[in-house]
Amino acid sequence: MKKLINDPKNVVTEAVGGFAIAHSDIVRAELDPVFVVRSDAPRAGKVGIVSGGGSGHEPLHAGFVGYGMLDAAVPGPVFTSPTPDPIVAATKAVDGGAGVLHIVKNYTGDVLNFETAADLAAADGIEVASVIVDDDVAVKDSLYTAGRRGVAGTVLVEKIAGAAAERGDDLAAVAAIATKVNSRVRTMGVALTACVVPHAGEPSFTLADDEIEIGIGIHGEPGRERIKLEPADAIVARLLGAVLDDMPFAAGEDALLLVNGMGGTPQVELYIVYRRAAEILAERGVTVARSLVGNFTTSLEMQGVSISVLKLDDELTALWDAPVQTAALRWGR
Amino acid sequence: MKKLINDPKNVVTEAVGGFAIAHSDIVRAELDPVFVVRSDAPRAGKVGIVSGGGSGHEPLHAGFVGYGMLDAAVPGPVFTSPTPDPIVAATKAVDGGAGVLHIVKNYTGDVLNFETAADLAAADGIEVASVIVDDDVAVKDSLYTAGRRGVAGTVLVEKIAGAAAERGDDLAAVAAIATKVNSRVRTMGVALTACVVPHAGEPSFTLADDEIEIGIGIHGEPGRERIKLEPADAIVARLLGAVLDDMPFAAGEDALLLVNGMGGTPQVELYIVYRRAAEILAERGVTVARSLVGNFTTSLEMQGVSISVLKLDDELTALWDAPVQTAALRWGR
C-alpha cells in the first residue's frame, strides 16, 4: 500500500483538518466529534442540511458544505458510516430553528446511524426530516437486497435541496425537493481497478489486466458482473443503457448528465465517456441541458467512472443554476 | 493498459470534443487543427492569452479557458507538444487587436513549437509576446540541463495573467505580470506510481511497492531520486524544504499554497499534504493567505502530488481574487 498518509488511524482527522484550513473562508471543522460546518452556521430561519457517511468519497460530502448546498457534513472513518454522536452534534450546529434535513445514502450503516441521530436530535427538540438517496441501478431494488445504494446522484440531491433551503423553503418543502431529485436520478458505474482502504492495506478486490467490474459501488465493494475490457464507447452504452432502461426518457425531455470519476481516472477519460454519453442521449432525442464532469463521489484512488442522469424540469433546472459556493462546486458567487 | 478510451489515436480529439460539449457555455473547440477557445473570442481590445502543450495534464490547459484566464488552449498529443499550426490558428482566433501572450512551459518541444508559431503569427501582423514558465526546483537550472521545467505553477501564471488581461492591461503589462508570477513561484513534486501513455501502453517507469520518486516531472519522466516510502509529513518536509530553500521567505510574508494532485491521488491525501505544508509555513511565520488544493496539472493517472508556493504581494493577491469562469477554476461569477 503506497499512500500519502501518516498513521492510517489519523487519515480522516488530518484530512479534515487540512480541508478546514484550506477553505476557512467557507467552513470550519469540529474535531471532537468530527464534522465540517459552514462558518456562518446556524443561519436563523433557514432549514439546515446535513449529510455524511464514510470517508473516502471526497469531495463528497465536506466539499459540498457552503452557501447553497450543505450546512454540515459528517465524515466517518474510511468507508464506515459515522456514529450518531457527530451527526447529532452537526444537526444541532446547523439548526436555525427551521429544522434540519438529513440526506442519507442508502447503506444499512448510514441509515441506522442517521436514524438514531435523528431520534436523539428530536429528543432535544430539533425537527429532523430524512431523505434516503438510492440512485444506483446496478442493484435490484427488491425484497432480496438492502435496496439500491446511494452513489453519485447524491451530489445532485444535495445541490438542489441546498438551493431550495437557501431560497427559504421550509423543511417539508426541502425534503420534498430532495425526494423528487432522488426519484428522478439514476446512476451506474464501472471500475477498472480496486482501491485500498488505509486500515485494510490491501485492495478490496483484484481485477486481471483485461477485466473490469460493472455495477461497482463506491466502497470498493465488488460489482455485480466482471467482464473483459471493452472500448469506452461500449462501456458507456452498457452503463447509460442500464440507466435509461430503468428511467426511460421521452424525446424532447431535458437531462442533467453527470460523468463522475471514481478518483483515479484521468480527466481525458472522463470527457471521452461524457462525449459518447451525450451522443447517445442526443440520438434518443434527449436534450443534455446541464452537465457536470469530474470527481465528485469517489472511491479513494479507484479508476472508473459512473454515469448519472437526472430528469430535469424547470424547477430543478432553476435550483441547479442557483448560486453555490463550496470547495468543490461553485458558481454564481 | 486499462483505460476508458477507444482508439489511442483518438484520445485527444474525443476528449476535447466531449469537453467542448460539456462546457459549451464557456468554450468552443476547433478540431482541425485542434484547439479550445473562449466562445466569445476574439474580444476587441483585450490582450489574448494562449497556452498549450502536450495533453495528459488536464485540466491544464483547456480547463482554464474562459473569462479571466486563458483565451485559448492548444492541446498536443498526449505528452507531446503541439505543432505550430494549431498554435498559430489559436493565436489568430483570440487576437482582438491588442496582441497575444503565449504562456509556454519550459520544455524544448513546447518552446520550439511556440517559437515557430510566434514567428508565423508575427508574419501575419499579430503582436506576440511569450513567457516561459519554469517553476520546478527539482531540476537544476544550469548550463548542464534544458533548464527548469514548467509544472503546476503554470496554473498560477495563467490565472493571474488572465486577470491582468481581463482588467485591460496591455500586452507588455500582461507579459510583465506573467513573468513576475513565474519569478515568484516554485514547485516540487513526488510520484507514488507511474502513468501509462495510451500510445505507449506501458508505464513510463516502475516503482517497487515501497518506493517513491522525488522530483518527478509531469510527463511520466522519471524524477531525480528514488527513495523508500515515507510518512506524508516527511515527504512534505522534503518537497516544501526544496521549494523554500530555493525561494526563502521572510517571516510575515504572504504565500499562496498550491497542493496539486498528479491525477490518481485521493483527495484525502491531498489535504493531509496540504495540512502539513500549511503548518510548516506557519512555523516559519509565513502567512498562507490563499490556497488551492486539487488536480490542476496532472500526469494522467499518476499518483503523487506537487507543492507550489507563490510569494504574494497586494497586486498578485488582487489579481488572484479577481473573478474567473473556466471549467476547472471558477469564482466571482
Add this chain to the structure above:
Amino acid sequence: MGASLGADWARAWITASAEVLAENRVALITLDREIGDGDHGENMDRGFQAALGKLDELPDSATPGDVFKVVATTLISTVGGAAGPLYGTAFLKASLAVGAEEQLDAAALVLALTAARDGVVLRGKAEPGDKTMIDAWTPAVDAATAAAAAGASPYEVLKAAADAAERGAEATEPLVARKGRASYLGERAIGHRDPGAQSSALLLRAAEQVARAGAQA
C-alpha cells in the same frame, strides 16, 4: 443448575471479546473485503477497545446489566457502520432484559440472548437465511433456550449458544445475501462467510470461555 454469572463474568466477557476481536481483526477485515467493504474487523476492534476503557469507569457495584449498557452506548458511539447500531442495540436490549439482577441464571441468560437477537432484528429487519449476524444469533438463541429448558447450567447455556453460533456462521457460506452490503453481490456472495455472523460467533464463544474459566476456578 450450576453457578450463576455475575458482573465479574460480564466484565471478563467484554475483556475477552476485545482480545479475540483484536486477534481476529485482519480475519474479519478479509471476510468483509470479500463480500463487503473491508472494515468490519477495524470497526469491531475499535468498538471493543473503547468498551474496554469504559469498564474501568464503572463503579464496583455495577451489575451485569450496567456492563451491557455501557458496552451498548460505547459501541453505538464508536463503531459506526451497520455493526455499530446493531451490536449496540443488542447489548442495550440485553441490558434491559436482565434489569438490575446481580447474578444471571440460565433463564436470565436466555432472556438476555433473546432480547439481543430481537434488538438486531428490530433495527436490521433481517430474517434467518439472509446471510447476516442473525444467522449466528438465531440458532444460538434456539440452542440456549433448549439447553435451559433441559436444565443446563449458565455455562452450559452459553456453550450451547456458542456452538450453535459457530455452526450458524459457517452455514452462511453457501447463502446469497439479502441484507447488508453483501446483498449487492447476488450469487457472487456464495462461498463466503458473513463477517458479522463470524464476529457474533466469536463473541459468544468468548462468553462461554470466560464462564468456563469461572466455573473451573
Add this chain to the structure above:
Amino acid sequence: MGASLGADWARAWITASAEVLAENRVALITLDREIGDGDHGENMDRGFQAALGKLDELPDSATPGDVFKVVATTLISTVGGAAGPLYGTAFLKASLAVGAEEQLDAAALVLALTAARDGVVLRGKAEPGDKTMIDAWTPAVDAATAAAAAGASPYEVLKAAADAAERGAEATEPLVARKGRASYLGERAIGHRDPGAQSSALLLRAAEQVARAGAQA
C-alpha cells in the same frame, strides 16, 4: 565518383524511412520511456507517415530539394515535441542547401548533411556530448566530409555517414544528458541510448540503403 542521386533516391529514402520508423516505433518509444516521456517513436512514425502521403502530391518534376522541403513542412506540422521542429529544420536547411539541383553528387550530399546538422544546432543549441541527436549527426557529417574529400561516391558518402551515426548513437549510452528531457535525470541517464540519436542513425542508414539499392540496380 559513382552515380549521383536524384529525386527518385530522395523519394525512396523518405519511403524507406517511414518503413524503418514504423518498424522501430516501439523500440524508440521504449528508449524515450527510459530517459524521456515515451513518445519519440510515436512522434516520428506519425510524422513520416504524413510525409509519405505528401510525396504523392509532388509533381513528377520535383527535385531532391523539393522532396526535402515538403518533408520539412510536414514534419513541422505533424510531429510536435522537440523532434518535430528539430528534424523539420534539418530537412528545411538541407533543402535550401541543395537548391534546385536535379542530381546530388558527393559534395552536394555533404552540403546537405552539414546544413541539416547546423539547423538542428541553431534551433536546439546542443553541443556534441550533450546526448542528443547531434551526437549522431556530427560524426555523420564529419565522416561524410572525410569520405567525399577522399573521393567517395555519393553512396559511399552516405555509408560513411550512416556508419558514423550508428556509432555516435551507441556512444550516447554512457553520457549524462545536457539538453532535452533526459537532462532532468542527471546521472540516471547513464546507460541509456538517446532516442533522437537512434532515430537519426536509422534515417541515415535508410538513406544509404536506398542509395545502395539504386547503385546495384
